[in-house]
Amino acid sequence: MDRRTFLTAMAAALAAAGASSVATPPGPVPAPSTPSLARTATSASRALKGAAHGGDDALALRQIRSLNANWYYSWGSAYTVTTKPAFVPMVWSANALLRKDALGDVARQLPQTRTKHLLAFNEPDHPGQASMSVDEAIRLWPHLQSTGLRLGSPATVGVRSPWLDHFMARARQTNLRIDFMTMHHYGSPNPESFLARVWYLHHRYGRPVWVTEFGVADWQATPSRPSRYTTRETAYFMQVAVAGMRAMPFVERFAWKAREPSDPAMGPSALYQTNGRLTSLGRLYASL
Numbered sequence: 001m002d003r004r005t006f007l008t009a010m011a012a013a014l015a016a017a018g019a020s021s022v023a024t025p026p027g028p029v030p031a032p033s034t035p036s037l038a039r040t041a042t043s044a045s046r047a048l049k050g051a052a053h054g055g056d057d058a059l060a061l062r063q064i065r066s067l068n069a070n071w072y073y074s075w076g077s078a079y080t081v082t083t084k085p086a087f088v089p090m091v092w093s094a095n096a097l098l099r100k101d102a103l104g105d106v107a108r109q110l111p112q113t114r115t116k117h118l119l120a121f122n123e124p125d126h127p128g129q130a131s132m133s134v135d136e137a138i139r140l141w142p143h144l145q146s147t148g149l150r151l152g153s154p155a156t157v158g159v160r161s162p163w164l165d166h167f168m169a170r171a172r173q174t175n176l177r178i179d180f181m182t183m184h185h186y187g188s189p190n191p192e193s194f195l196a197r198v199w200y201l202h203h204r205y206g207r208p209v210w211v212t213e214f215g216v217a218d219w220q221a222t223p224s225r226p227s228r229y230t231t232r233e234t235a236y237f238m239q240v241a242v243a244g245m246r247a248m249p250f251v252e253r254f255a256w257k258a259r260e261p262s263d264p265a266m267g268p269s270a271l272y273q274t275n276g277r278l279t280s281l282g283r284l285y286a287s288l
Contacts, residue, residue: 047245050088078109088117088118091103091120093121093124093132138174138176150180159185160200180209184212185214186214202248216237234269242288258271261273
């Protein structure tokens with residue numbers, strides 16, 4: 001897909017959502033039963049909807065299944081609650097690989113998970129996450145390749161990360177294998193900006209894309225001044241973003257990332273109420 005085709009697809013997604021501007025819908029977000037590009041494009045697309053969920057109990061299982069997801073992951077190497085929908089393992093960090101036997105988990109559970117994919121290194125450029133140097137990631141990558149599974153790139157904080165650029169250059173120089181790119185995105189309810197980043201990641205590195213975390217977030221929010229973004233704006237973003245990704249033939253999978261409804265920065269992105277039932281946004285995601 002070239003940039004002109006991308007812009008055409010984006011225009012179609014916006015038109016299908018009844019939008020006259022990018023960030024704010026002109027009227028109520030269409031109900032889940034209303035036909036839209038997000039719904040009609042599904043059968044023509046290979047992009048699979050996922051659930052990002054770290055729970056390991058019966059409630060977590062009900063929540064994952066309530067989203068009608070095709071797959072899920074837990075940021076861990078061993079499946080937590082089910083293999084239906086399909087579980088995709090992750091080697092979260094160097095510590096998970098070297099001290100917690102993450103690849104042993106993957107191998108032992110392969111008869112149950114039947115996974116063909118492996119995610120790797122969650123935000124290595126963030127000191128509060130995997131926190132790895134490029135040298136360390138490159139040195140450890142052959143261990144991941146030895147599984148024979150399709151490998152996703154490290155998921156950096158942003159798609160224009162210097163860490164990612166350096167890693168991909170080093171991987172090319174040393175003939176390491178990265179089969180698809182993974183990305184995270186949190187920002188305003190602007191689907192055009194989000195989809196432009198998805199397009200950039202694919203065209204920068206020439207590989208399919210998995211959006212393993214995305215959502216609307218207001219990082220300036222505080223408990224006394226919660227998110228400036230509304231649930232309605234967030235629902236609009238979700239519907240148009242999913243439609244746009246499904247119009248991109250290089251997007252293979254995506255997963256919305258949610259926090260609690262009371263979270264100041266991401267409350268409007270919540271998929272579940274405090275009692276575990278779906279919010280209105282969760283019901284929308286389940287319908288897409």
